[in-house]
């Protein structure tokens with residue numbers, strides 16, 4: 001777990017999975033891939049294998065050791081619901097989130113159909129937990145909007161959209177059942193442009209639907225030049241966050257031990273090309 005994150009809408013990141021594969025236009029300039037590939041072949045580095053998918057079971061118990069409640073972005077360097085992650089392993093991640101319940105977890109995916117399937121089945125025990133927020137990425141109409149429909153049909157106490165990088169006007173969105181919307185433009189070399197009217201349209205739709213709205217950034221090649229103000233102000237709204245007392249240290253240790261007794265190591269699934 002990284003104690004401090006530079007991501008505006010979270011406090012910390014936790015990566016029990018590393019690596020991913022691209023699935024839609026929002027992945028084009030994936031920051032996680034750029035970061036991970038920089039270290040490919042560097043002996044002993046966590047990203048020695050670049051952006052190849054790896055399960056990292058030694059990271060699973062980290063939330064038990066972190067005793068101040070945090071907003072935790074789960075798998076900021078990966079996607080928990082990608083097909084190569086075995087369902088048993090996704091279940092183990094969900095078990096940790098339900099047991100270390102003094103944190104608030106933000107789980108974001110582009111694999112919205114698998115999110116729905118698993119939360120309806122094997123991960124059902126984690127769906128109604130108010131301290132676990134389940135979200136999908138929405139970068140455009142073609143790939144992003146159908147994910148909202150999948151999320152809406154997923155049993156979840158808190159649902160959110162990460163509309164980043166926003167690549168086009170999304171038009172009218174159905175925000176029924178959605179609790180939080182984050183919007184941001186792309187940043188870094190080759191960043192694709194964002195238009196103010198696209199952002200304003202989403203903000204107005206959130207306002208009308210009573211959905212919390214968070215404007216992350218305008219982005220651009222040098223994002224610090226453009227900041228994160230929209231029409232003169234920042235938007236930093238969040239869904240309601242529940243507060244759970246942090247157990248004594250000994251209790252945290254015994255929760256972690258109890259989890260480890262039930263955990264069975266698994267390997268990533270090898271996917272046979274169609």
Ligand code: SF4
Nearest residue numbers: 020021022027030078
């Ligand atoms: S799904 Fe996310 S982590 Fe995976 S390649 Fe796309 S942007 Fe990167």
